[in-house]
Amino acid sequence: MELLDARIERILRAGAHAPSVHNTQPWQVTVRGNRITVRADPARQLRHSDPHGREMLISCGAFLFNVRMAARRESLTPVLTVLPDREDRLLVATIELLPGLEPDIDELELAVAIARRATTRSPFDDQPLDADVLQAMQVAAHDEGALLRLVQPSEPVRAKVMSLVRRAEALAAEDATARDEEKAWTAVPSDRRDGIPQDLLGPWTFDDQAPVRRFLASAGNARFEQRSTMAVLVTAGDTPRDWVAAGQALERLLLVATTYFVRASFATTVLENPTTRHDLRQALSLDAPPQMLMRLGYGTTPPRTRRRSVDDAISTDT
Known part of the structure; x- marks a missing residue:
């Protein structure tokens, strides 16, 4: 039991490396033996910009994918049940950890990439991504039931x-x-374990065509690349189940990108406004709803935002 407890702690620590909107980390976890229950935390929801919890569930989906890969690294098989209770909209998933085979090479690479992945809001190298890298990310999204539309x-x-x-x-x-x-969630004190500190917000740019999000508290000015790739993650539907799937697809493709030394940053405001989200879908002639807009490029490894401790996100019942 002590060994399993240690494994679960490592798995949950890996889960917490998942990206989340404004680094809100909107998940709560309960552990009972080899069963992990993941709930969305409404106290960490952006109630104004994300009133339906779409981004909150995408964040939780990214957490779930990290848990899956970290479990495989421990030679455990995660049996995932997403949204198991129609009456409990905050119950995102249950995960039963069963004995399994050793991870294959692809699973191990993704598990190792979890600790290396980081969002960056700084300029990338001004060069397009290689075709094989783009294809690998598109395949990764497809493996989780999503589509990656490159721009x-x-x-x-x-x-x-x-x-x-x-x-x-x-x-x-x-x-x-x-x-x-x-x-409330940006330019936070550097010792805070959630939110985005000032030095990681990235610089401001006056270039309207620079593919980077502008935060109100961004400081300084920088020249951004013009030849990075933009990408839109698309799911078949626009239900809570689709949002969780989008989060898992997002994290899989980001971990694949990390193995190629590709970095990402996100422009979520355009998808938080119903009108501009609709207009984006029309502009790109998408047959399904867009869930995430990001820029992708080669760049140096950025500093990482801090994460809550496992104890802060978990309640254990043995």
Whole structure:
């Protein structure tokens, strides 16, 4: 039992490395023997910009994928049941950890990449991604039931996408409640274990075509690359189950990207506004709803935002 407890602690620590909107880490975990229950934490939901919990469940989905890969690293087989209770919308999943075979090479590579993956909001190298790298990320999204729509620098629609991003950011900047919500989770003290500290917000840019999110508290100015790849993650539907699936697809493709030394940053404001989200879907002629917009490029390993301790997110009942 002590060994299993140690394994579960390592698994949950890996889970906590998952990306989450504004680094809110909106998950709660209960452990009973070899069974892990994951719940969304409404106290960590962005209630104004994410009133339906879409981004909260995407974040929880990314947590679930890390748990899956970390379990395989421990030679355990995770049996996942997503949204098992229709009456309990905050119950994201249950995971039963069963004895399993040793991980294969792909599983081990993804598990190792968990600790190396980090979001960056700084400029990338000004060069496009290699075709084989892009294909690997698209396959990763597909393996989790999602689609990755690439937006290359040469595509005329890219300017329209950036115009919608800037429009959404401008509308949010005019909304006092949205500003207060962003301030609560950004430019936080460096010793805080959630949120984004000032030095990791990234610099401001006056270039409307620079594919980077502008935070209200961003400081300084930088010249951003023009030839990085933008990508939109798309799911078949737009239900809570699709949002959890989007989170798992997102983390799989980010871990695959990490193995190729590719970094990512996100522009979520355009998807938090129903109008600009709809317009983005129309501009890209998407047959299904967009769940995440990101920029992808080669760059140096960035510092990582801090994470809550396992004890802070877990309640153990033996």
